[in-house]
Amino acid sequence: xxxxxxxxxxxxxxxxxxxxxxxxxxxxxxxxxxxxxxxxxxxxxxxxxxxxxxxxxxxxxxxxxxxxxxxxxxxxxxxxxxxxxxxxxxxxxxxxxxxxxxxxxxxxxxxxxxxxxxxxxxxxxxxxxxxxxxxxxxxxxxxxxxxxxxxxxxxxxxxxxxxxxxxxxxxxxxxxxxxxxxxxxxxxxxxxxxxxxxxxxxxxxxxxxxxxxxxxxxxxxxxxxxxxxxxxxxxxxxxxxxxxxxxxxxxxxxxxxxxxxxxxxxxxxxxxxxxxxxxxxxxxxxxxxxxxxxxxxxxxxxxxxxxxxxxx
Numbered sequence: 001x002x003x004x005x006x007x008x009x010x011x012x013x014x015x016x017x018x019x020x021x022x023x024x025x026x027x028x029x030x031x032x033x034x035x036x037x038x039x040x041x042x043x044x045x046x047x048x049x050x051x052x053x054x055x056x057x058x059x060x061x062x063x064x065x066x067x068x069x070x071x072x073x074x075x076x077x078x079x080x081x082x083x084x085x086x087x088x089x090x091x092x093x094x095x096x097x098x099x100x101x102x103x104x105x106x107x108x109x110x111x112x113x114x115x116x117x118x119x120x121x122x123x124x125x126x127x128x129x130x131x132x133x134x135x136x137x138x139x140x141x142x143x144x145x146x147x148x149x150x151x152x153x154x155x156x157x158x159x160x161x162x163x164x165x166x167x168x169x170x171x172x173x174x175x176x177x178x179x180x181x182x183x184x185x186x187x188x189x190x191x192x193x194x195x196x197x198x199x200x201x202x203x204x205x206x207x208x209x210x211x212x213x214x215x216x217x218x219x220x221x222x223x224x225x226x227x228x229x230x231x232x233x234x235x236x237x238x239x240x241x242x243x244x245x246x247x248x249x250x251x252x253x254x255x256x257x258x259x260x261x262x263x264x265x266x267x268x269x270x271x272x273x274x275x276x277x278x279x280x281x282x283x284x285x286x287x288x289x290x291x292x293x294x295x296x297x298x299x300x301x302x303x304x305x306x307x308x309x310x311x312x
Contacts, residue, residue: 012208012213012214014041014043014044014045014213014215014216015033015036015037015041015044015045016044016045016046016047016222017030017033017034017037017044017045017046017047018030018046018047018048019046019047019048019049019050020048021048022140031140031143031144034140034141034144035144038141038144038227038231038238038239038240039238039239039240041208041240041242042206042208042226042227042239042240042241042242043206043215043224043225043226043227043242043244044224044225045218045222045223045224045225046222046223046225047220047221047222049133049223050129050132050133051126051129051130051133051221051223052125052126052129053221055122055125055126055129056126056196056221057221058122059119059122059123059126059196059257060196060199060255060257062116062118062119062122063119063168063170063255063257064170064253064255065119066114066115066116066119067097067170067253069114070114071097071099071170072097072170072172074097075097075170075172076172080093080095084174084175084176084179084180085175089179089180090179090180093180094180094181094182094183094184094246095171095172095174095180095181095182095248096169096170096171096172096182096183096246097169097170097171097172098167098168098169098170099112099168100165100166100167100168101123101165101166101168102164102165103124103127103131103164103165103166103259104131104161104162104163104164104165105160105161105163105264107124109123109124123166126196127164127166127259130194130259131164131261133194133223134164134192134194134259134261135153135261137192137225138152138153138156138191138192138261139152139153141231141235141239145235145238145239145272145275146274146275147272147274147275151234151272152191152231152234155234155263155267155269155272156191156230156261156262156263156264156267157264157267158263158264158265158266158267158268160264160266161264162191162261162262162263162264163190163260163262163263163264163265164259164260164261164262165259165260165262166257166258166259166260167256167257167258167260168256168257169183169255169256169257169258170253170254170255170256171183171201171203171246171248171249171253171254171256172253173249173250173251173252173253174248174249174250175250176248177247177248177249177250180248181245181246181247181248182203182245182246182247182248182249182254183245183246184245185207185243185244185245186243186244186245187228187229187241187242187243187244188226188227188228188229188241188260189228189229189230189262190228190229190230190260190261190262190263191227191228191230191231191260191261191262191263192225192227192228192231192260192261193225193226193227193228193258193259193260193261194223194224194225194258194259194261195218195223195224195225195226195256195257195258195259196218196223196256196257196258196259197217197218197224197254197255197256197257198217198218198253198254198255198256199217199218199219200217200252201217201249201251201252201253201254201255202214202215202216202217202247202249202254203246203247203248203249203254204224204244204245204246204254204256205244205245205246205247206226206242206243206244207242207243207244208242212245226241226242226244227239227240227241227242228241228260228262229241230262230263230269233269233270233271234269234270234271234272235271235272235275236271236272236275236276237271238275273306276306277302278302278305278306278308278309279309280309281305281308281309285305285308286305286308289301289304289305289308
């Protein structure tokens, strides 16, 4: 199968995972593409993901309406725009207007002032579908890593449920985008991030191979996915969380609805034992094992070495 890709404005090919090809003869090639995207990139786009496209469009439309009615005036009357005009370059603040919604283990969406019941209902319905997609993605990642399919989900639950929340952000038109970031450089702390983003206004950038890759606006209801720090830890560094940022833009407001599928607060995250190399093992003990298995596969020898290291 020829690898699908979306070209960023810098000309970089961004992996695109077609979920419709996970059933049938192209499944193996699609799983391989997903593995490469997680391992080499830390971010990718997904299409034919099964999320109701009308619902996605409705959520975006209602969020934009909420911004115009409740957030825009407050933002431009805040200290940040005035500081930009007076001080010039601002390095410790982000040019964004945001609110955060918790979904799991409990929801606070109906407690957020100013949100219409229509918007709350649309977001709730969207998140129900998105959590299923996040769990599906986690299972596919585990399969590619050679882990039990439920490994990530079980690590994230901590006997409860994963923590799920959404950062809704508008990056307003900025008169001096050269002086401020929309959102400063960072990696995401949690697990799997699914981004429903603007269809027209760019600004999102990821750092890869020594330069910033411009992520294009999402066409045809594609979702953008990136990996957080806890997946990198759990995968013992095989899958990467990547630094990213949002540039302020002079033309147009950029919409970003980022949902975080994260571990519960009480969850203990560590590398999956199956992915760890043998450690704390005397070299002579390894040599004794090696002499018996020199011409056999290395993987089973490492597994035997782990057992030795654990004193069995």
